[in-house]
Amino acid sequence: SQQGEEDPQALSIQEGENATMNCSYKTSINNLQWYRQNSGRGLVHLILIRSNEREKHSGRLRVTLDTSKKSSSLLITASRAADTASYFCATGTGNQFYFGTGTSLTVIP
């Protein structure tokens, strides 16, 4: 299966701290994406990193990709209470996307 797995499953931090979550996957990919899901809502795309890229930044987000280890990490710096959500990685090849099991992040004000 191409489905990724996020680690940790749950993470609780204080506002202002950094949050790091990891994603591991099993097969070759063309790109890896991170999404956020607020409780009971649809997913929102955060960032896409191509298989030939190693690091990408978007605002307070930093994503790394290590294709040799088949892993990616998402770093959220200076977290805010509004960052409380579930975060999923998704691997894509062509027309298909496979999502991981998600990390539930709680940011305590």
Added chain:
Amino acid sequence: SQTIHQWPATLVQPVGSPLSLECTVEGTSNPNLYWYRQAAGRGLQLLFYSVGIGQISSEVPQNLSASRPQDRQFILSSKKLLLSDSGFYLCALGPAGTYYEQYFGPGTRLTVT
């Protein structure tokens, strides 16, 4: 900009009853369309995807089917619901190609009783 509509938002159905969930999109042409299911507290499972009218690919054998009668309409159906069909159903669209993100609809929460 692209918009995805899903209805109903919530649905409670008895076991053995039929199901029809509809997804329509605006602001794009010839998108790839997807149906995902999310069990409580779990990740997303890709159920079906479509690259065009009448073209459906199924990811897992199941009690569900999908159809795409129009370019911007994607329907998820079942003839007889099972308890295990309960979940949060999400429709998504993505431009054809490799390096594009998906856009998700608001979802339908289905409870089979």
